Amino acid sequence: MKDALTRTLVRLLIVPVAAALAVLMAGAPGAQAATDLSVVAQELRERPVYVDPEARDILAESDAEALADKIEDADKPVFVAVLPADYPTENLFRNLRTETGVTGLYGIRLGDEFDARADSSVLSRDGVRNLVTAVQGAGDAKAQLNDFVDDALRNTGGSAPGSWSEGSGGDVPVGGLITVGAVLAAGGVGAYTLVRRNRRRHEEEQRAALERLRVVVDEDITAFGEELDRLDFHPAEPGADDAMRADYEHALDAYERSKSFMAAARKPEDVRAVTQAVEDGRFALVSLAARRERRPLPERRPPCFFDPRHGPSVADAAWTPPGGAAREVPVCAADRARIADGLDPAVREVDTDYGRRPYWDAGPAYGPWAGGYFGGGLLPGLLVGTMLGGMMAGPGYAADYGAGYGDFGGYGGGDVSGADFDSGDFGGDFGGGGDFGGGF
Template sequence: QSLGSALSDAGRPRATIAVLDGNTLFAGSSALKSNVAGRLANLSVNANSGDVVAGMQDFVKRVDLAVDGKRSALESGSKAGGGGGTGVLIGLGALVLVGGGGYFLYSRNRKKQQAIQRAKDLAAVKQTVEEDVTKFGEEITTLDTDVQLAGQGGSHITEWQQALDSYEKAKTQLAAVDRAEQVRDVTQTLEDGRYALAVVKARVNNQPVPERRAPCFFNPQHGPSARDVRWAPPGGAVRDVPACAADAEAVERGFDPQMREVMVDGQRRPYYDAGPAYQPYAYGYYGGFGDVMTGMFIGTMLGSAFGGGFGWGGGAGAYDAGYAEGVQDSGGGFGDFGGGGGDGGGGWGDFGGGGDFGGGDFGGGDW
């Protein structure tokens, strides 16, 4: 349910909302003209630097004045203290709704909710990577007998040691993961190790050394791909994807390839449709092979997460841009209040940022 609908259901279609996200104040209003709430929030922050509670009290009083059509709401200097206002201390992460002389709290801790979701997503991805590390270790164990029979003087020894080192390194890296972007380092190490293991398999079996290609798209546990194959996701466009020999043959014969599936909300899905949390997972495996990622993830959830740029950190840029737009909305173009409940409410599309009380980081300016 949208915020506007929730307010209407609560009998408050005209209201002013202040969002205190950490130490940052944002504001929007359907009771005041466009940009007014953000401007009042700016004034309150500037007049009460370092004092969040006073700043919120100041903002509530300015809104009261603005609703009454009094231009003193625009005056500099703090309007906190002296009674009136909500009569409550505002907790961090709360939304304070002001309208018609009455007040109530609409609790919402956006940062906490986001942190919980990030932790949940990270735990799921770490479990997936742990399975990949375990699978790699099992394949090393399986090949150990062939390596021993080939002797210590063979041409495979260098790559065998590389595979062993990659396995140990991946385990160490995985144990240290506490941020999503660190997953990329683990899967990159696994990609290196799997290629080394593929070279060992070829040499101990007197076969040609495989080309250094991107891992199999369908399941990176399959190691380096053998060739490209034409494939399309359900409802998507056909594209070339790197595939191991077995999966390429299966696709060309009309069968399903052996997909790398992961758990998402109690259901198993292909990793490329498991959501943006798997972006670093995929980037570690495929990011080192030029523009191979550009086409193969189109039409999947991972393709949407990469957003076409395929460089790491794109999400942060979008976040910063959203915040900048919110702050820009809060300034200038003030005009009359349209006070006392007349026409010309701002609507919920013109949320603005009031600025920072000091300390802490900036929160999101969108709903």
């Protein structure tokens, strides 16, 4: 937070000086606008918004700065360029992406026109098309670009390139800062207040999601503790051996870890470690029970899909969610028998704003909860066609609730790929991004 505040204050102090220099240079003999695409790319590697010198009548410098700050505060790989109407458009997006070399979403305002392209790893082509269509006819450049960025920040995956923060940490002339510091101090405080308010609102949303999730996780931990009590195992009891004692110690450690992880959780994605510990401890209990009863040791399987409190699954069974496609899910013995008899399984339901619902229809915060139980790439196949599965498949999910769920994670926005990208993501004529008939 302190680094972000420093960067914001430095920008606010530098802008008037830079504007004055720009005016002086504009009036100097031989001064020309830097319209070469490599220059545009270089500027975008340093800052998310670039306004060509010949396009400053389209978007004011102060509006460009505010737009850039919004993008940087959201930590998303969204790039905006404002260019004059006569700028060459042939292969514009493809060449800009090649020159910039950074994975992300690129929006260009060209005179009165606007279009965008993105790497499919951060936003699908349909997603880009929808964003462009939504802001066509939005008014002047300021309104249109702000609408575009607001929508983009909610839907784009990945994080901002590191070069933005690196570029803001250079040496700044102390004398210049002192000269304009008193004038702009109030503006700096205002910018800091806005950034802090936005972040505080996001943190409050995360805390609210965590508190709702905490009820379910506490139920899991309590149920696990009750299983430990019912086992009634004593390390010194007759017949106990080292393997039994190791299983029991493992289960106890998992129980303590789950409580500790939950106490330290600050956002929904932290819950993943909790349910991982509970799942690990439950398997240790099942193994211990098998040793005590002289049965074969169980196969290490994921917990029952319908309610992880049922313990490790014993088989896979065909299941079709309402309105979805059939898939194989891991089930406990009791739910396997229910399904075989044509009955509904005993589904884990949780409280929502719409009453009790299955956990896969309860909201995005349950992704980390389920991910701890069904890790290793298993979760995507289980949740396809459910509300939670749809949310996790969206690029914006990883930023708020964490990744690591197999096919649902791994959005690589902001990484430097150079010219190694899918050129098809950036093809088509300028102006085709909002055309539902094609353009990509």
